[in-house]
Amino acid sequence: VEEMIRKSEKLAVVGQLAAGVAHEIRNPLTSVKGFLKLIEEDTEATSNYFSIIHHELGRIDLIASELLVLAKPQAAQFALVNLNRLIEDVTVFLQPQALISNVEMVIHLHSSLPPVLCEENQLKQVFVNLIKNALDSMPRGGTVTITTSMARDQVRIVIQDTGIGMSEETIRHLGEPFYTTKGSGTGLGLMVTHRIIDRHGGRIFYNSALGKGTTVTVSFQSADDVDLKEPSVVHTGQLDIR
Numbered sequence: 001v002e003e004m005i006r007k008s009e010k011l012a013v014v015g016q017l018a019a020g021v022a023h024e025i026r027n028p029l030t031s032v033k034g035f036l037k038l039i040e041e042d043t044e045a046t047s048n049y050f051s052i053i054h055h056e057l058g059r060i061d062l063i064a065s066e067l068l069v070l071a072k073p074q075a076a077q078f079a080l081v082n083l084n085r086l087i088e089d090v091t092v093f094l095q096p097q098a099l100i101s102n103v104e105m106v107i108h109l110h111s112s113l114p115p116v117l118c119e120e121n122q123l124k125q126v127f128v129n130l131i132k133n134a135l136d137s138m139p140r141g142g143t144v145t146i147t148t149s150m151a152r153d154q155v156r157i158v159i160q161d162t163g164i165g166m167s168e169e170t171i172r173h174l175g176e177p178f179y180t181t182k183g184s185g186t187g188l189g190l191m192v193t194h195r196i197i198d199r200h201g202g203r204i205f206y207n208s209a210l211g212k213g214t215t216v217t218v219s220f221q222s223a224d225d226v227d228l229k230e231p232s233v234v235h236t237g238q239l240d241i242r
């Protein structure tokens with residue numbers, strides 16, 4: 001019975017999500033359709049319409065690709081991963097964006113970090129999303145400090161930025177689909193991030209002060225303490241959002 005309730009809750013969430021997605025996709029699509037009609041009627045001034053069409057189609061693409069991350073886990077492959085290496089990969093990937101926004105990335109890696117049982121690409125997505133948010137919060141430059149450490153049986157990753165920070169209102173909405181304070185944001189990054197962390201039995205905490213910056217702490221059980229014969233251990237666990 002518990003399992004059935006859990007499943008029906010999941011289905012309800014999926015349904016809500018689908019409704020939200022349909023709504024969000026309809027707005028740019030309506031715009032695209034309208035401008036296409038105008039092109040049909042006025043074949044001379046098409047260039048501006050085309051750029052709007054491209055912009056709106058790009059937005060649909062972005063939303064769809066962020067949601068795709070949620071569709072992938074069915075084929076998830078769990079493996080032992082060193083999160084130091086994963087953080088290095090992700091920061092190399094985001095270095096160009098950091099340079100453009102004049103942000104310095106400082107990385108402190110724990111020298112003997114135990115591995116974590118996880119789906120590597122999904123965890124990469126988590127840290128890409130969190131570090132991107134840190135970069136976005138510092139439009140006039142700053143520092144993002146990424147630290148890996150051990151806390152008892154947990155592997156902990158802390159991402160600290162010197163950005164604009166968040167209001168209590170924003171913190172309350174974190175992870176809600178389509179909640180964004182950015183002009184061109186999708187508000188899907190943290191929803192995806194929280195779901196992946198939840199699926200890994202991990203936790204995420206936010207600590208933020210307006211005008212000072214934000215510290216995000218993510219933790220996972222280290223694989224030293226995971227019973228590999230019982231992978232269900234890694235799928236359960238609660239998500240704590242402060």
Ligand code: ADP
Binds near residue numbers: 161165170180191
């Ligand atoms: P998006 O980046 O598309 O807005 P997210 O779900 O990743 O979507 O983030 C939702 C909102 O949370 C952002 O619009 C922003 O207001 C806030 N936020 C997340 N991370 C940070 C951060 N490090 N600093 C300031 N605000 C943040």
